[in-house]
Amino acid sequence: MWKSHTSRPSFLWFDMFNSKKPLFSRPALAAVMVLSTLIIWVLNLTAPDSPYPTPxxxxxxxxxxxxxxxxxxxxxxxxxxxxxxxxxxxxxxxxxxxxxxxxxxxxxxxxxxxxxxxxxxxxxxxxxxxxxxxxxxxxxxxxxxxxxxxxxxxxxxxxxxxxxxxxxxxxxxxxxxxxxxxxxxxxxxxxxxxxxxxxxxxxxxxxxxxxxxxxxxxxxxxxxxxxxxxxxxxxxxxxxxxxxxxxxxxxxxxxxxxxxAMTWQSAKLNKASQPSHLAFPKETQSILALNSLTSVKQWLSLQIWGADLINTLSHQGTLGYVRLNLTLSGKHPWLYWRAQHSQPVLATSTTNQDAKGVTARSMIDAASIPSVQDSAHFNALLDQLKNQLAQRTLSPSWWSHLAASVTQENGSLTLTQFANQYQNAIDTFNQDDYKNALNALFITSSYQEIQVY
Incomplete structure (x- = not known):
């Protein structure tokens, strides 16, 4: 290392700092300054605008x-x-x-x-x-x-x-x-x-x-x-x-x-009685308590998870229509989703299908959530969400819904925080953020399920 420095001709450093001649002539220096300004201006013009507006x-x-x-x-x-x-x-x-x-x-x-x-x-x-x-x-x-x-x-x-x-x-x-x-x-x-x-x-x-x-x-x-x-x-x-x-x-x-003073209760509904061993539920209703949202990335995670839940359950052989409701703005947020069952020819065959497929309960377990386990699936859902937000964030109606149903002025995620942070959150969001957010939000021990016959 020291050899490389000492092997350089020392007179170059001496001449540079002691020469009476300017490094650049005045016309050359002016040209450099004009060219630098022009390059910066062109780069600003050609740089792609963020699809997400700054409120x-x-x-x-x-x-x-x-x-x-x-x-x-x-x-x-x-x-x-x-x-x-x-x-x-x-x-x-x-x-x-x-x-x-x-x-x-x-x-x-x-x-x-x-x-x-x-x-x-x-x-x-x-x-x-x-x-x-x-x-x-x-x-x-x-x-x-x-x-x-x-x-x-x-x-x-x-x-x-x-x-x-x-x-x-x-x-x-x-x-x-x-x-x-x-x-x-x-x-x-x-x-x-x-x-x-x-x-x-x-x-x-x-x-x-x-x-x-x-x-x-x-x-x-x-x-x-x-x-x-x-x-x-x-x-x-x-x-x-x-x-x-x-x-x-x-x-x-x-x-x-x-x-x-409100707290979530331990599961009491997931052992619903079945009328007979041949009865088949018409609908499964699931509820889950959440910890309060503290960041935009947690909100993004729930959007992706919700899309994954609806898509995954809708494609199960025994399930049809799926509806998800997110109550997020209060101090005690929670999730509620309903999955309607299609009547099988034999109840026993349905039981085998359910055992192999994804159930309503398994969609809160990281090991069973497709978007947690499959990076390609996660990226596809993220791209879909980005495209949707690029359009929706231009609408006053979307922001007003967000203000009333997601943010909380006396809580841990205000409208101002969301507006200031959402662009960077979207640009830097990745699958690790997604996994961490679901782990932080889901109170899995609060999960309850109702079978409607």
Whole structure:
């Protein structure tokens, strides 16, 4: 090593630092600088753009302390679609009351009106919907941000959410239409989770209890999300309107007692009795508790695993239609999937097929998950997901759904964190990340299964 250095002519180093002559002439140096700038400019032009847009996020609070998160993209600058999401975290485990309150709110709940709220919003190019699970409730608005539509829409929404009137005819209609089968998932949640506090007493659904529950709803407001492009004028109008309609709202507590006390139960349903030795189940329902999401890569992993589960189970000889539901935004996320069975000629032959094939239960075991064991299969699913996200991330509706159903402002994965990290997460995601994420998320001992005959 030292020989190689000493064997070099020493005068070259001496001349370089002591010569009075410049290394480059001024015209040559100028040419080098211009050429370097030109090369950098050409490289920037020819470098492929990321297919995933970079969102911009702005935050503020209403006068009543409700956090507001606005997400926008440059490509939405000249568009007029706005998605607004009101998120609530009401401490109630009464699905009938929650369902009735939101249904009556979507009905003719404006004072002195027989038209539903959507009938009133239709001429303004706007619409509203609602959703809920056992941990949260959502009111979703789609608005037109052009001033001619936005101002009357905001006025109507403010009147509606500030003082809705829950009417007897709407309650009668709900009682006739409400189907107990609609909250199968609620029943499964009660089997999967337990609450250490005393169980709530059954509450009769009346106009008074609905009105009281709506007041509870407004006192547990988690956040307001605005997704889409807004002009300065639209921003001012939105801010003023949100201050008005949320005047009597209150922010949700960071850790409501009924959720912090909730824990998953050990398996109790997977030994469902079989009517006879020849009986064959029509459907298998599976539930699994998850640890809370902490990264975008964990969310990506659940997308790939979900696609793999549906594809794998659908191609089993004894299974047909498969449906998967992911509840991810709460403090206690969980998975629920249903697999319908096709009736075999002989039950015994089906048993042999099930023994050899993949079952609902085996899809939470790393050794049996195809995308964990087969790198080519994993890469194919990843490429499919990347192509889907390249399109979906351009849509305000996709981001609004993500904000309401995946991220949590008081949790370990916020919308801001997701927006800032998702590009790099997608670009660097690999099969090892996938395996690690599933191991971290799945609480396999919580798995429960129901056989429907």
């Amino acid at each position: 911009k996020i702005e935050k503020w609070q209403t006068h009543s302390g409700i956090p507001v998160i606005w997400l926008a993209q440059d490509k939405w600058a000249n568009t007029n679609k706005l998605e607004v999401r009101f998120l609530f975290n009401t401490p109630s485990r009464l699905p009938e009351l929650t369902d009735a309150t939101l249904a009556l709110l979507m009905a003719d709940s404006l004072p002195l009106s027989t038209a539903s709220i959507n009938q009133r919003l239709a001429p303004l190019a706007a619409k509203v919907s609602s959703d809920y699970d056992y941990q949260s409730q959502t009111i979703a608005l789609t608005l037109n941000s052009e001033p001619a539509y936005l101002m009357p829409t905001l006025t109507l929404i403010s009147q509606w959410l500030t003082a809705p009137v829950f009417k007897a005819r709407a309650l009668d209609h709900w009682q006739r239409q409400f189907n107990q089968a609609n909250h199968t998932q609620q029943t499964l949640e009660e089997h999967l989770f337990s609450v250490s506090s005393a169980p709530q007493q059954n509450t009769k659904v009346t106009q008074q209890t609905v009105s009281h529950y709506y007041q509870q709803l407004t006192q547990h407001t988690s956040a307001i999300f605005i997704i889409g492009g807004m002009s300065k004028q639209a921003q001012q109008s939105i801010k003023a309107s949100l201050n008005t309609l949320s005047e009597h709202f209150a922010p949700a507590a960071n850790d409501p007692s009924n959720l912090s």
